[in-house]
Amino acid sequence: MKIKRITVWQKTLPLSKPYWLSGGRLKFEALDSTILRIETDTGLSGWGEGCPWGHTYLPAFGGGIRAGLELLAPQLLGQQATAIDRLNQMMDVVLPGHPYIKSPIDIALWDLLGKHAELPVYTLLGGADGDHIDVNSSISTGTPDEMVSLIEEARAKGYRTHSAKLGGGHPQTDIDRIEAIEAALQPDEFVTYDINRAWTPAVAIEVMNSASARGWFEQPCETFDQCRHVRQHTTQPIMLDECMHSLQDHLDGWRYGACEGVKVKPNRLGGLTKSRQVRDFCTSVGWRMHIEDVGGTVLADTAAMHLALSTKAENRLASWLAHAHLIDDPAPDQGARNRDGKVVLPDKPGLDVEPDLDWLGEPVAVYGAV
Numbered sequence: 001m002k003i004k005r006i007t008v009w010q011k012t013l014p015l016s017k018p019y020w021l022s023g024g025r026l027k028f029e030a031l032d033s034t035i036l037r038i039e040t041d042t043g044l045s046g047w048g049e050g051c052p053w054g055h056t057y058l059p060a061f062g063g064g065i066r067a068g069l070e071l072l073a074p075q076l077l078g079q080q081a082t083a084i085d086r087l088n089q090m091m092d093v094v095l096p097g098h099p100y101i102k103s104p105i106d107i108a109l110w111d112l113l114g115k116h117a118e119l120p121v122y123t124l125l126g127g128a129d130g131d132h133i134d135v136n137s138s139i140s141t142g143t144p145d146e147m148v149s150l151i152e153e154a155r156a157k158g159y160r161t162h163s164a165k166l167g168g169g170h171p172q173t174d175i176d177r178i179e180a181i182e183a184a185l186q187p188d189e190f191v192t193y194d195i196n197r198a199w200t201p202a203v204a205i206e207v208m209n210s211a212s213a214r215g216w217f218e219q220p221c222e223t224f225d226q227c228r229h230v231r232q233h234t235t236q237p238i239m240l241d242e243c244m245h246s247l248q249d250h251l252d253g254w255r256y257g258a259c260e261g262v263k264v265k266p267n268r269l270g271g272l273t274k275s276r277q278v279r280d281f282c283t284s285v286g287w288r289m290h291i292e293d294v295g296g297t298v299l300a301d302t303a304a305m306h307l308a309l310s311t312k313a314e315n316r317l318a319s320w321l322a323h324a325h326l327i328d329d330p331a332p333d334q335g336a337r338n339r340d341g342k343v344v345l346p347d348k349p350g351l352d353v354e355p356d357l358d359w360l361g362e363p364v365a366v367y368g369a370v
């Protein structure tokens with residue numbers, strides 16, 4: 001099954017409401033998504049998506065994906081599509097680093113492999129553990145009362161795990177937010193406080209040691225070493241996210257005791273192949289993971305949910321769905337959808353998401369003979 005053609009689309013995806021992280025430090029109103037299709041000489045084709053969460057969140061931006069594909073796509077033509085590890089190794093030689101550029105290609109290759117094998121991608125990634133994935137809400141930073149009412153709204157929609165965004169302003173403001181949320185939580189609910197790098201180590205230590213919280217604190221500070229310093233001076237479990245880019249970062253996280261869990265995001269790590277490697281390492285050391293993608297439509301979300309479902313249940317926490325924040329939908333009713341706080345994946349080959357060609361419109365690039 002050889003790669004015959006790669007077609008690339010660019011889509012600007014408006015958010016249903018502007019998104020703020022870290023007290024306004026990171027604000028944006030639309031995402032820049034790259035969707036691609038890999039066609040093969042057997043007639044099978046696979047779909048992938050790469051969509052950074054704005055251009056201020058990680059060292060990644062939408063235009064970077066399309067620029068990188070100009071280098072990578074011609075090298076992939078004529079190659080054996082099922083040789084996913086070989087193709088990842090080749091991409092790393094052609095363009096070292098830049099994992100976010102490779103993610104949509106790698107996702108499309110897994111979709112193809114699933115269709116070729118007539119198996120869902122979660123079966124190829126290790127097999128389903130359980131029959132669903134729990135979905136978590138995303139609670140924007142606000143006053144304590146505003147955040148509690150957002151949690152109540154999420155609860156009414158079936159969510160039992162919440163990702164509450166903190167940071168920005170006086171440390172006491174975050175302490176007040178935490179105290180209000182903890183008081184409002186029901187016994188079967190969980191919360192991860194996501195700081196998105198907004199605290200200095202001193203503020204992190206002050207807030208975490210002052211507020212009574214039983215949940216996780218995610219990426220309190222900018223760098224790995226700062227978070228590790230906070231880990232040594234606090235007691236709550238810490239989850240790392242934005243500072244983790246490679247398997248080596250995770251090896252260091254374990255070696256230096258920097259955290260008890262991580263976010264596993266295909267777009268940040270370079271696709272499902274590298275995310276699976278990280279997932280297997282994290283499982284072996286007993287960490288827990290939120291597995292989800294950085295951003296994108298139901299296509300990127302569904303790829304991440306296949307990885308989540310194939311992860312040992314006791315090591316996985318709830319997953320977030322980026323597409324719930326978007327107005328547009330390339331594949332209505334397909335793929336990973338939130339039903340009362342749960343995602344159930346169809347037992348179909350590949351990812352089972354086929355974007356609508358009319359919605360996609362004209363491609364921005366076609367590699368290979370038309």
Ligand code: MG
Nearest residue numbers: 194218219241
């Ligand atoms: Mg995060």
